[in-house]
Amino acid sequence: MRDVAVVGIGILPWGELWEKSFRDIFAEAALNALDDAGVDHIDSLLVGCMTGGLFVGQEHVGAIMADYIGQKHIAAGHVESACASGGLAFRQAFIEVASGMTDIVMAGGVEKMTDVSIDGATYALATAADQDYEVFHGVTFPGLYAMMARAYMQKYKVTRQQLSAVPYKNHLNGSKNPYAQYPFPIKLEDVENGVLVADPLHILDCSPITDGAAAVILTTVDIAKKLKKPIIKVIGSGLATDTIALHQRDSLTWLKSTELAGQRALKMAGKKIDDIDLVEVHDCFSIAEIIVTESLGFFKAGQGAKAVADGVTALDGKIPVNPSGGLKSKGHPVGATGIGQIIEIVKQLRGEAENGRQIKGSPKVGMTQNMGGSGASAVVHILEVA
Amino acid sequence: MFPARIWREMPQRYRLEAAKCTKCGKRYYPPRLVCAECGNRKFEIYNLPEEATIQTFTVIRTPASQFSDQAPYAIGIAKFDDGVQMMAQIADCELDKVKVGMKVRLEFRKIQADGSNGVLSYSYKFVPKWY
Numbered sequence: 001m002r003d004v005a006v007v008g009i010g011i012l013p014w015g016e017l018w019e020k021s022f023r024d025i026f027a028e029a030a031l032n033a034l035d036d037a038g039v040d041h042i043d044s045l046l047v048g049c050m051t052g053g054l055f056v057g058q059e060h061v062g063a064i065m066a067d068y069i070g071q072k073h074i075a076a077g078h079v080e081s082a083c084a085s086g087g088l089a090f091r092q093a094f095i096e097v098a099s100g101m102t103d104i105v106m107a108g109g110v111e112k113m114t115d116v117s118i119d120g121a122t123y124a125l126a127t128a129a130d131q132d133y134e135v136f137h138g139v140t141f142p143g144l145y146a147m148m149a150r151a152y153m154q155k156y157k158v159t160r161q162q163l164s165a166v167p168y169k170n171h172l173n174g175s176k177n178p179y180a181q182y183p184f185p186i187k188l189e190d191v192e193n194g195v196l197v198a199d200p201l202h203i204l205d206c207s208p209i210t211d212g213a214a215a216v217i218l219t220t221v222d223i224a225k226k227l228k229k230p231i232i233k234v235i236g237s238g239l240a241t242d243t244i245a246l247h248q249r250d251s252l253t254w255l256k257s258t259e260l261a262g263q264r265a266l267k268m269a270g271k272k273i274d275d276i277d278l279v280e281v282h283d284c285f286s287i288a289e290i291i292v293t294e295s296l297g298f299f300k301a302g303q304g305a306k307a308v309a310d311g312v313t314a315l316d317g318k319i320p321v322n323p324s325g326g327l328k329s330k331g332h333p334v335g336a337t338g339i340g341q342i343i344e345i346v347k348q349l350r351g352e353a354e355n356g357r358q359i360k361g362s363p364k365v366g367m368t369q370n371m372g373g374s375g376a377s378a379v380v381h382i383l384e385v386a
Numbered sequence: 387m388f389p390a391r392i393w394r395e396m397p398q399r400y401r402l403e404a405a406k407c408t409k410c411g412k413r414y415y416p417p418r419l420v421c422a423e424c425g426n427r428k429f430e431i432y433n434l435p436e437e438a439t440i441q442t443f444t445v446i447r448t449p450a451s452q453f454s455d456q457a458p459y460a461i462g463i464a465k466f467d468d469g470v471q472m473m474a475q476i477a478d479c480e481l482d483k484v485k486v487g488m489k490v491r492l493e494f495r496k497i498q499a500d501g502s503n504g505v506l507s508y509s510y511k512f513v514p515k516w517y
Contacts, residue, residue: 117451118448119448119449119450119451119454120451122448122449122450122451123450123451123452126450132395132416133416133472133473134473135450136497136498136507136509137461137473137474137475137497137509137511138446138449138450138453138456138459138461138475138497138498139446139461139473140446140448140449140450142444142446142448143444143446143461146444147442147443147444147462147463148442150442150443150444150486151441151442151486154486195447196445196447197447197448198444198445198446198447198448199444199445199447200444201444243422245473246463246473247463247471247472247473248471252441252442252463
C-alpha cells in the first residue's frame with residue numbers, strides 16, 4: 001500500500017442556505033479544496049450523500065457533481081452509508097490512492113436538507129433505520145437515541161445535567177468556529193428547558209437540520225511533497241457494521257460497530273487509544289457522544305458522561321472531543337458530516353484552527369468517528385502529522 | 387405503502403411468526419434466511435410468546451409525516467420471555483405511567499394510513515398488562 005496524505009480541505013459556512021442549490025454548495029466546497037491543495041485536476045471523485053433523492057429529488061450525485069466542479073469526464077461515484085456517507089467516501093478515496101489505482105482523489109460530502117419540511121426531513125432521515133420493523137411503527141431518530149439515553153441513564157445513574165454537558169461543551173467549541181451553523185454558546189440549563197423532542201431528549205440534545213458540503217483531496221505522500229503543503233498522513237481506517245435495528249442488539253448502551261471500527265483503525269495505524277491527541281465524534285445526539293467515547297475506549301463503560309461534565313473532553317482537557325463544535329453546533333448535513341470531521345482534524349494538526357479553537361501543544365495524532373443510523377455502521381480514521 | 391408489501395409480511399405481522407435456528411437455537415423476529423450466529427439456514431417457525439417486558443422507551447413528540455395525527459405517543463423495545471426483542475408503540479397507556487420493566491402483551495392494531503393511496507396497515511402494538 002502507498003502512503004496517503006490529505007493535501008487540500010474545502011468547506012463553506014453551514015446552515016440554512018436557502019439562496020444556494022444542492023450542486024452549488026458542493027461546488028463551493030470542492031473548489032475551496034482544489035485551491036487549498038493547489039491542484040486544478042483530480043483523477044477521481046467520491047461524493048458521500050445520504051439521500052439526495054428524498055431531500056432534493058436528485059440521485060446520480062457523482063456524475064452531476066463531477067460536472068459542476070469543473071472536472072467533466074473524470075471517474076466519479078456516489079457513496080452511501082446513511083449519516084456515515086462522508087466517512088465512507090473518505091475511506092474509499094483512501095483505498096483508491098493507497099492501492100495505487102488512482103493518484104489524486106477528492107472525497108466529498110453534501111446534503112441539502114432544508115428544501116423539505118421538518119416532517120419530510122424526519123421521514124428522509126428515518127430511512128437509515130429498519131424501515132419495516134422500526135420506522136413502520138413510528139419511531140424517529142431522536143426516538144431511537146432517546147431509548148438509548150433512557151437505558152444508559154438508568155443503568156449508570158447519569159443525571160440530566162451530565163447529559164446537558166455535551167451540547168454545552170460543543171456549543172462553546174462551535175462558538176469559535178466561523179463555519180458552524182450555530183456559532184454561539186448556550187447555558188447548561190438551556191438544554192433541559194428546551195422543548196421535548198423524544199423523552200428524555202430535548203431539542204438541544206439533538207443535532208440540527210443543515211445544508212452543507214465539504215471536500216478534501218487525498219494523494220500519495222510523494223505527490224504531496226511536490227505540492228509543498230503541510231502533509232497530514234492517513235494512517236488508519238476502520239469500518240464496521242451492526243444490526244440495523246436497535247432492538248436486535250445485545251446492548252442498548254454500547255455501540256459495537258464503533259468499538260470494532262476504532263480497533264481496526266488503531267491496529268492499522270499501530271497506535272493505542274492513549275496516543276490520540278484529539279477526536280471528532282458523531283454527536284448526532286448528546287447521548288451518542290457519551291456512548292461513542294466509551295465504545296472507542298477513551299473511557300470505561302458508564303464513565304463517559306462524568307468525563308464530559310468534569311471537563312476532561314473540553315478544548316483544554318486531557319482528550320478534546322469535538323473541538324469543531326461537533327454535529328450539535330457546527331451542523332449535521334448528514335452526507336457531509338464525515339468529511340467535515342476530517343477537515344477539523346486536518347486544521348488542528350496543521351495548527352490552523354480559527355478563533356482560539358486551536359488545541360495547545362501542537363497535536364500530532366487525531367481521530368474521526370462517523371456513524372450511520374443508530375450505529376449500524378461506523379467509520380473511524382486516524383490522521384498524523386508527517 | 388404498496389399493498390404487496392403489507393401482504394407479504396402477514397406471517398410475521400399478523401400471526402407473529404418468529405424463527406428458531408435448528409442448529410444453535412438463536413431466535414429471530416422477523417424470520418431470516420441465514421443464522422447470523424452460526425450460518426445455519428434451517429429454522430423452525432414458531433409463534434412469539436404472549437408476554438414481554440419493556441426494556442426502554444420514549445415518547446415521540448415530533449413524528450414523521452404519516453404519524454402526525456397520533457403524536458405524542460409512546461414507543462419502546464420489549465423483550466419476550468424467550469429472549470427475542472421487538473419495537474412497537476405502547477398503546478392504551480398514560481404517557482407518564484410507562485416504566486422500564488413494565489409487562490406488556492401484543493394486540494392487533496391499526497398502525498398508519500398511507501398517504502395518497504389511503505392503504506391502512508395493521509400490525510401489533512404493546513398494551514400494558516395492568517388490567
